[in-house]
Amino acid sequence: MNKSSIVLVVLLALVAGFIGSLYLNSSKPVKLESALWFGEQSRALPAFVLVDHNRQNLDNNRLLGKWSLLFFGYTNCPDICPLSMQTLSAMVEAIEQPELRDRLQIYFVSVDPERDQPEQLASYMAYFNPAFIGASAAAEQLDVLTRSLGIAYQIHKTAEDERSYGVDHSSAIILTNPAAEYAGLFSAPHDASVMARDMTIILERY
Amino acid sequence: MPAPGRSLLLLILWILPMGANAEIVISGAWIKNLPPTIPMRAGYLDISNQGAQSERLVSLHSPSFEKVEIHRSFEQDGLSKMEMLPALSIPAAGRIRLQPGARHLMLIDPLQDISIGDQIELCLEFEKAGTKCINMEVRK
Numbered sequence: 173m174n175k176s177s178i179v180l181v182v183l184l185a186l187v188a189g190f191i192g193s194l195y196l197n198s199s200k201p202v203k204l205e206s207a208l209w210f211g212e213q214s215r216a217l218p219a220f221v222l223v224d225h226n227r228q229n230l231d232n233n234r235l236l237g238k239w240s241l242l243f244f245g246y247t248n249c250p251d252i253c254p255l256s257m258q259t260l261s262a263m264v265e266a267i268e269q270p271e272l273r274d275r276l277q278i279y280f281v282s283v284d285p286e287r288d289q290p291e292q293l294a295s296y297m298a299y300f301n302p303a304f305i306g307a308s309a310a311a312e313q314l315d316v317l318t319r320s321l322g323i324a325y326q327i328h329k330t331a332e333d334e335r336s337y338g339v340d341h342s343s344a345i346i347l348t349n350p351a352a353e354y355a356g357l358f359s360a361p362h363d364a365s366v367m368a369r370d371m372t373i374i375l376e377r378y
Numbered sequence: 379m380p381a382p383g384r385s386l387l388l389l390i391l392w393i394l395p396m397g398a399n400a401e402i403v404i405s406g407a408w409i410k411n412l413p414p415t416i417p418m419r420a421g422y423l424d425i426s427n428q429g430a431q432s433e434r435l436v437s438l439h440s441p442s443f444e445k446v447e448i449h450r451s452f453e454q455d456g457l458s459k460m461e462m463l464p465a466l467s468i469p470a471a472g473r474i475r476l477q478p479g480a481r482h483l484m485l486i487d488p489l490q491d492i493s494i495g496d497q498i499e500l501c502l503e504f505e506k507a508g509t510k511c512i513n514m515e516v517r518k
Contacts, residue, residue, distance in 0.1 A: 250420035251482045252451045252458055295413040336486050343458040
């Protein structure tokens with residue numbers, strides 16, 4: 173490689189880096205590999221209170237100071253929800269730097285509050301990942317959070333099926349920032365290593 | 379009956395039972411373990427139809443669960459959904475795979491404690507091949 177082409181490569185790299193930094197600092201949502209990150213358009217959440225698996229309140233203040241991923245599901249969901257729990261565990265492990273991992277908390281929000289009492293959520297978290305926090309609340313409170321995040325759910329409980337009914341729910345995983353604002357989302361399908369790469373970019377930068 | 383007609387009839391009578399004798403092979407059967415507080419488990423397996431006719435899995439039964447159903451998890455309009463399937467068709471010389479995040483067995487209300495390493499009997503009733511019983515291993 174001659175001198176002028178080396179200069180050209182260096183210049184191109186500088187330009188690419190500059191464009192890249194503009195992109196990440198932009199006020200528009202940023203599309204990463206699988207995340208849509210709202211950047212400066214992150215927005216405050218209305219006041220909500222859920223109850224976590226230790227019977228402590230999970231409210232806006234609890235989300236302050238860390239990045240959080242909230243995923244929605246229910247424990248009587250033997251196929252998909254264990255997959256999501258495992259994907260998120262693998263995602264956390266795939267974030268290489270422990271100091272970045274420490275700045276992230278995972279929440280499992282049950283959209284089936286009737287069956288998912290705190291004890292049920294506690295045994296589910298203990299089984300899949302004791303570092304995760306499970307939480308839910310009666311519909312009125314739960315809906316304050318789900319509506320503000322665009323999370324939909326529908327409980328298919330009927331008179332004939334009062335115990336093993338299914339619950340449809342949004343598959344998006346929601347990101348909140350250390351200011352407890354709605355900061356982005358990961359749409360399905362969820363891949364642990366892809367999510368880890370995106371989370372690493374976000375955590376390293378902010 | 380003239381001779382050619384009779385031999386055709388004999389030929390048909392000889393071929394018919396061969397079709398009815400569809401060969402069903404079940405492999406890779408396992409159950410996903412969950413905390414004991416959850417009254418259902420998902421089960422997965424492969425069904426291979428080595429016969430020359432299509433087959434249908436019409437019902438399932440296990441002595442360790444109150445009931446066993448066929449379910450399908452799927453994604454629609456950003457929603458994660460599940461539906462029950464009344465039966466499963468397996469094409470001639472075909473294979474279907476029940477796997478996490480897709481079609482699976484739903485084992486409802488355990489009649490005993492279920493732990494990792496257990497072998498759970500499952501009987502599958504096919505339209506032509508009749509009932510086949512296998513063991514499913516409970517895994518982490």
